Amino acid sequence: MAKKKATKKAAKKASKKVKSVTGSSTERRRKPKLDILDIKTLQLIEKTALQVRKKIDTRILPELKFPVRALSNVKYDKKVGYFELGKGRKVRALSVNTVKNFAQTLRLMSISKDMVENDDFATKREAYYVSKNWGDCKFKDQPESDSVMDDIEALASLDGLSREQLRFYPEEHGGSVAGNLVVVDRDPETGEKIEIDCTGFGTGSYSIPHSVEHLKFKTDAKFVIVIETGGMFQRLNNHKFWRHGNCILVEMGGVPTRATRRFVRLLSDQLKIPVYAFVDCDPYGIANIYRTLKVGSGNAAHINRFFCVPKAQYLGVTPQDIIDFKLEDATHPLQPVDIKRAKDALKNDPFFKSHKPWVKAITDMLKMGVRAEQQALAKWGLNFVIDEYLPHKLKNKKSFLP
């Protein structure tokens, strides 16, 4: 009985508290220091809200303008280095049909404001659930809230602001780090500076947080290697390849998450050291993992400017490596899906099309008809990759693909 009462009290307390979404646990935290990007974010939200308000006050139907998010609204310039958002805009005017979506957009922006001011955050999923208290304009399902969020994100991207800056964090983080790197973070409660030494994790590693915008770095490392598979990362980390090679190892675990891409981008920007990608020699490793890391993707052009790593280079595994390191009998035949992906890359992908060495490499792969995983090097012994392959490749940086 006592339990029931307490539960009711908790639920009651909750329902009283819906004015501020961030709740009381933020209250005991430090008053957050707003940085320049935070102030820009608040200005964007306030400006947007004021424009709407002004129209309403003068009895004109307000409208919101968003960039069109589609491959058709993308351009690629080698010098810029990533797929850029074009000038296409869609206008959402307030009407009977759009009123719900209109209200949802403003409400989500208002939550964003609340979170920036209180240094809190929400996953896309949480943002969807928060709407359950919005009465008639609550989201029916998450695709509905995601789409509204994507519009806001595209809008903010025009001002150089990412979704993380709006405090909507991705659900997944992923990405492990080991090597000659000190990550400078802060205690999210006290604001105190924290230094995380990535040489100090033994057989384990540092797990990249969901939002990395505030991180700073200290290192004397000479380069970063981003690695496709957990198995290969583990081998290089357990054998302390980073100690002998004076480098930083980052595990992508397949196509890198937003947080991992942004983390590597910040490393590249702040440290000005090269980033080498070490992935499988197959159309997925090349056209999905590496291409996404380096220039971004077509259907999310509004975020590429934050997440791509234009200075990344492709260390391997290359089709030429299959020949040079005699890996032929450790390869697998290309499947129809691989062949389709490779041909697509040659025909439709502005990135590969503008780099001749890539056109040659992908054409070679199609001719050879095989793919090779990075772990195929184990054919010559488990540590051939450490003792021979990587030192050899790193001595011939000109052989890296762009």
Added chain:
Amino acid sequence: MAKKKATKKAAKKASKKVKSVTGSSTERRRKPKLDILDIKTLQLIEKTALQVRKKIDTRILPELKFPVRALSNVKYDKKVGYFELGKGRKVRALSVNTVKNFAQTLRLMSISKDMVENDDFATKREAYYVSKNWGDCKFKDQPESDSVMDDIEALASLDGLSREQLRFYPEEHGGSVAGNLVVVDRDPETGEKIEIDCTGFGTGSYSIPHSVEHLKFKTDAKFVIVIETGGMFQRLNNHKFWRHGNCILVEMGGVPTRATRRFVRLLSDQLKIPVYAFVDCDPYGIANIYRTLKVGSGNAAHINRFFCVPKAQYLGVTPQDIIDFKLEDATHPLQPVDIKRAKDALKNDPFFKSHKPWVKAITDMLKMGVRAEQQALAKWGLNFVIDEYLPHKLKNKKSFLP
């Protein structure tokens, strides 16, 4: 041209070196100290090899005996706390038909011996590639090598040895940790002791390594919370729930990996503090994630003894929580696949069948016809889970499901 020569030299060097799979990078590492489990592992391998050899020397066809790996060879006893392997054995006698598989089994065991002696390891994928140098008895594909490895693993499990002890590591690690915990690891190169303070990662966290067998722990934490989603882990970590609650947070990221399960098991064994599971209230969270964590799974009974956490308890989200915390309008209807999974659990799963509170909870869920995610608590504000839900649940531990 110079490049080509160097490459040839590297490949040549490699092909000379196939006698020891672990290669020269292990040579510069410390001479590994074998612990009691390592010695047991070597003894098992040598004993098996000697038996085969003895039979051959006396011109009798040798045979290998492995436990049957199937649900039909499993038993569940509440007191033991996990699905145990039964007494069923399959015998593989050497014949024209089995000779390849026979040789592969012995070769894989020989690699295992090499790795134990040199403190190295191989992923399942690497082990498959290493065979590319075995001539006629190389594996055709990875399912072939996996199956042989599973047999060896089942055999070793009878001696209390896990696959990690044989030095075959899983490809994936996963699992992040934050909170009042110091992990005692060692430098894999120098053997030096390393202490990793899991309070010191700011907004990031400690990433569990692929093999955790050698880890020790220091803590004064009162309990461990294992969390299904990255989003919820991030919320509790960013708001330093572990500081105020004096606990350890572990992110599972869906069904926990072997390394994550073993890590939590070691925490539970060494620290003797309770483990509370915080997952979605749906048949997947309950019957897959929680059940696997607590008692293991049917088709891998030979490993449950190492990977299950029999002392885990289910904190929530429970069907009763949906009512108590008024989450009804933040739920989703059960899909046919959910209903099937829940009915299966009630009808066929020895774990749920032996615990009445679970039978009631799952029956309630089926009656209500809905599921609720842990992030649904955000309906009452993003930090309702920290300010109200968890404190309330932790005050009523008797409401936890077994």
